[in-house]
Amino acid sequence: MADKAGADRYIDQTLTEVGLSLAEVKGRYPNELSGGQAQRVAIARALLTRPSLIVADEPVSMLDASLRMSIVNMFRKLKDEQHVTFLYVTHDLATAFYSADRIAVMLRGWIVEMGPVEQVLGSPKHPYTVSLKESIPQADPDKVWNTKTSLVELETDEYMRVGCRFAGRCPAAMDVCRQQVPPNFNHEGRMVKCFLYE
Numbered sequence: 627m628a629d630k631a632g633a634d635r636y637i638d639q640t641l642t643e644v645g646l647s648l649a650e651v652k653g654r655y656p657n658e659l660s661g662g663q664a665q666r667v668a669i670a671r672a673l674l675t676r677p678s679l680i681v682a683d684e685p686v687s688m689l690d691a692s693l694r695m696s697i698v699n700m701f702r703k704l705k706d707e708q709h710v711t712f713l714y715v716t717h718d719l720a721t722a723f724y725s726a727d728r729i730a731v732m733l734r735g736w737i738v739e740m741g742p743v744e745q746v747l748g749s750p751k752h753p754y755t756v757s758l759k760e761s762i763p764q765a766d767p768d769k770v771w772n773t774k775t776s777l778v779e780l781e782t783d784e785y786m787r788v789g790c791r792f793a794g795r796c797p798a799a800m801d802v803c804r805q806q807v808p809p810n811f812n813h814e815g816r817m818v819k820c821f822l823y824e
């Protein structure tokens with residue numbers, strides 16, 4: 627890529643991999659791109675160096691549902707065709723389930739459950755993963771949220787807590803949970819950080 631034409635060809639090829647072309651974006655300011663285009667350009671920039679790993683932190687949180695799926699599909703394509711590994715950081719369990727092979731569920735800096743995504747989200751074992759899955763809104767008027775939680779208070783409490791950081795909210799909390807940090811246990815093909823699986 628010593629010459630500009632060669633550089634343009636390489637950039638165009640990389641943009642093609644994310645469903646764009648150089649002609650579509652060249653000379654345009656970021657505010658002249660749609661949300662989906664801007665995300666794709668950002669991903670193409672990351673791909674230019676041919677990385678084996680891309681850390682994508684909430685890459686689709688600002689996009690609408692259809693664009694979200696197109697970006698997630700693109701991750702899968704890049705993973706299958708170019709063997710790029712994505713570390714996909716998200717609060718969106720639906721796209722995580724769709725796009726990931728393995729998932730690590732985090733609570734206050736701990737990985738509390740980790741394993742194949744079908745197992746962890748299909749049949750969650752850690753009480754926090756269970757509550758996370760139950761928190762997904764459902765289009766059912768009988769399933770309403772009627773409890774209020776002060777997250778600021780919980781966050782401080784949980785980081786400072788002796789023992790399990792989820793003990794204040796866990797419906798299965800035992801005495802040992804308030805005294806000791808739970809180790810990581812292997813259970814049904816995944817890791818669970820919970821005394822219930824000792």
Ligand code: SF4
Pocket residue numbers: 752753754790791792793794796797798799800803808819820821822
């Ligand atoms: S270790 Fe105890 S408090 Fe923590 S998630 Fe398991 S049962 Fe609940």
